[in-house]
Amino acid sequence: MAQLEATDDAIEAFNSLRRAGGGAFVTLVLGESITLGETHLPGPDGQTMAYEEFVNSLRDDTPRFIFYNFAFETTTGGSRLKVLLIKWVPGRTTRVDKMRYSMWSSSVKAAFKGAHCTVQANGVDDLDYLTVLERAAKFERDPVVGLA
Numbered sequence: 001m002a003q004l005e006a007t008d009d010a011i012e013a014f015n016s017l018r019r020a021g022g023g024a025f026v027t028l029v030l031g032e033s034i035t036l037g038e039t040h041l042p043g044p045d046g047q048t049m050a051y052e053e054f055v056n057s058l059r060d061d062t063p064r065f066i067f068y069n070f071a072f073e074t075t076t077g078g079s080r081l082k083v084l085l086i087k088w089v090p091g092r093t094t095r096v097d098k099m100r101y102s103m104w105s106s107s108v109k110a111a112f113k114g115a116h117c118t119v120q121a122n123g124v125d126d127l128d129y130l131t132v133l134e135r136a137a138k139f140e141r142d143p144v145v146g147l148a
Helices: 006-017 053-058 095-103 105-111 129-136
Strands: 027-031 034-040 064-073 081-088 117-121
Touching: 006 027, 006 034, 006 064, 034 053, 034 105, 053 064, 053 081, 053 129, 081 105, 095 105, 117 129
Parallel strands: 081 117
Antiparallel strands: 027 034, 027 064, 064 081
16 A cells, blocks of 8 residues: 655644643644644643634534644643544545545554544544543543543
């Protein structure tokens, strides 16, 4: 199978995301290569986007791969930050695009190493905070705030 290459700006944005705090995200779109869509990294003031605000900003007509810095805390006071790979393929996406995003997901994972877990989302209901928190905190030793 052919490989889909990631553009330099997409890789650079992902690397910046890994250095950023919670609430940062990078979206990627498929074309002839994996290209950068939207980037939301903390500005000089450190401002980031809350998870609910991020979910509500997703359009239901455009599939995307999204890397999101998901922050949460343990009951012992520890802060955690996990990079999620969200495969956003809304229900209104064409069959061809659904197949493309399914077929190339392994290439995205290979090009952008470091995602803690993958979440398949066909709508905002699939990105419910507690459901995503369970996935992100699956291997935590300490109980997690909100799940304990």
